[in-house]
Amino acid sequence: MKNIKYITSVIVAALVFSCTSENDLINLDSLDAPTNISALTTVTQDNTGLVTFLPRGEGVTRYEIYFGDGTTEPAYVAAGATVNHTYKEGIYDAKIVGTTLNGKRTEVIQNVVVSFKAPENLVVTIENDLAVSKQVNITATADYALFYDVYFGEAGKPDPIAANNGETLSYTYANAGVYTIRVVSKSAAVKTTEYSKEFTVTVVNKPFASAATPPNRQASDVISIYGSKYTAVAGTNYFPDWGQGSQGSSWAEFDLNGDKMLNYIKLSYQGIALAENTTIDVSGMEFLHMDVWTADLEKIETSLISKTSGEKPVVKNLVANQWNSIDIPISAFTNQGLSVADIIQLKFVGTPWATGSVFIDNIYFYKSPAALIEMPLDFESSALTYSWTGFGSSDFNAIPVSVVTNPDKTGSNVSNKVVKIEKATGAQVWAGASLDLDSKVDFSKGTKVKVAVWSPKVGATILFKMEASTSPKDGNGNPLINVEVQAKTTVANSWEILTFDLTTASSFSTANAYDRVILFPDFNVAGTGTTYYFDDIKQAN
Structure with missing residues (x-):
């Protein structure tokens, strides 16, 4: 019988133990359960029903295969190995179990069709991959079939690649061009069913990722x-x-x-x-x-x-x-x-x-900026425009935020300009305002942030947040790289300095390119028509 080349996703675990110290021991509890468990199932075309299982998975050291035909004992298969089993004609639910070294298990049920009829109603889809140049994705489905072979027609590569009936098989050519692709659908019968097509393999001719986001500029x-x-x-x-x-x-x-x-x-x-x-x-x-x-x-x-x-x-x-x-x-x-x-x-x-x-x-x-919006922030520069963006009004739009004249030049803050955030009645509990910086925060200047806060009440939670604006986004469009720290006001209708220790947040890293600051006044409380003022956002050790 001819050799068959299989696409597999087999993880072979090689573990080396050392007795030199306790620090060399492997923490087995940290191993996750196996993933992507399946098996490539092929059958000989001689009406014998001899099926070969090639189990596949990630993080697996051993497989168990329950054949689903009444055989009581499973077959134990090492990663990368195969096992044969002879079936009578029929449809079976085989169970493939993957086990890690620490005993964690993942199991799947896989349909095994053993038919002595030749495959019928063969449907083949051949498509150029939209994201990978010169990659072709093929799916073949037929009644009575268990698997199919694909001959990709590339010079020097005569052997087929196999896939389960209905699964998608991907193949990357060395060069774009026209190739004759032949699909052979197989059951346990002697006779097979074929499909052949001349197909033009192309390069990807459009981007599948965005260009880098431009920096913040005035x-x-x-x-x-x-x-x-x-x-x-x-x-x-x-x-x-x-x-x-x-x-x-x-x-x-x-x-x-x-x-x-x-x-x-x-x-x-x-x-x-x-x-x-x-x-x-x-x-x-x-x-x-x-x-x-x-x-x-x-x-x-x-x-x-x-x-x-x-x-x-x-x-x-x-x-x-x-x-x-x-x-x-x-x-x-x-x-x-x-x-x-x-x-x-x-x-x-x-x-x-x-x-x-x-x-x-x-x-x-x-052009190169004459001045930058960067830490520390005092809002006094006449050369800069501090474009704060409010969010979280009662209708989920912007709440009012602006740079204004300090309404209370007393105590710990006698500066001229401050940021005013109005948490109007009905505003969301997470309402606040954000400001994009023109450069990322330099943490050699300190990992604590001090903020001058004027609150109309004692005990208001002020949430200070920083984001890396160009990092990947979550489902709500917010950057995944961020850090949040809270502090509470202790006086009302007066300025005080609140300190936010960024190192207390597990998500914080000085290696992250934070370039956005966000303030949440009276966090977790719905708006009641109150006004908060902020100033002098600066780092400290």
Whole structure:
């Protein structure tokens, strides 16, 4: 009988014990129960009903297989090994049990079909994977079948790969191209059922992750053309075409799970046009930034177009299948004689011409900030805009928050400007306000945070929170990397300094890039129409 190559997910546990000290002993209690338990079941095509089980799983040191046909004793199978069992014709519920070294068990029931009829009604689905280049996913289902073999038609790889009937099998080719894929569905019968198709294997030609989130910037330090981070120039036309549609070039706004980006398809040249009679002066900026993703372009040429002095290009090489973060000095344009005081358009040209597609996001001009919103925060700077965002009103929208004149310049806080948060009647128990920092918090300055608080009552819980804004999000869209610490007010209608020791929170790490501070006044209590003031958010040891 020919050899069969199987795709398996077998974990082989190799444990080495040392007697040198107690510290070398393995903590068996820490081992989790096995996961992803199943078995690849194949059968010989000779009407004997001889089925081979290849159990699979993660964290398994030994398997037990109960065959489901009345056999009382299970078969014990080591990780990576197989066991044979002869069935009569019928449908059986086999039980596969995976066991860890510490005795934790996971079991699954798997249907085993043993039929001496050839497979019928074979249905095969062959698809290019949407996320992995040159990967093909195949699913084959047939009546009376137990498993199927797939011959992928790649040179030098003649052996088939097997999968259970109805399971999906994935295979990655070395090169894109056209291949003859043959699927052979098998039961216990001598006769098999086949399906064959010429299939074009492709590379992934669109991004499946977003570009890096741009940093927080003051409005005066950035002029945005496209992207969700900053407010873009109003009325901009991102697809003016300029006659390129006749060459096969086209465009779309690609939506990646809510993150939109520009997509220029078969890019000859396409561009961006500001609204009629609109120009922007970028002479005070230092760089043009954009994030570019492509599967097939080698280069992108970017031109700024001036109302009075024409256009000048800058060419950048691109790395395929990843985001290219591009920063072009404004001087690269002005050194060619271009005036950047009256920019009306941007133009993109692809190399090779009119063949590749490109995705572009976060197009903006920027300069180094004159001042930063960073710890410590005292809200006194006239050069900065402290853009606090309130949340948690009775209708789940923003609660009022603003930087105002200190209404009580006495005691521990006689500064001029403070933050006012109004917890209106009916506001959510978690209502509060957040502020994005322009740089991550430097914990060499201390892991405690002191905040000046003015509360209308004694015993109000103040929750102080920091987040890493670019970390992955939870189901509510909140960053998963965060730290929360609480303190209670001890005086009413007067300023006091509350201390929040971040090290008391198990989630805290100085390695995390926290760049957002959040204040929750009277946390866990619904709004009653009260006002809280905050100031001087600073670190201490």
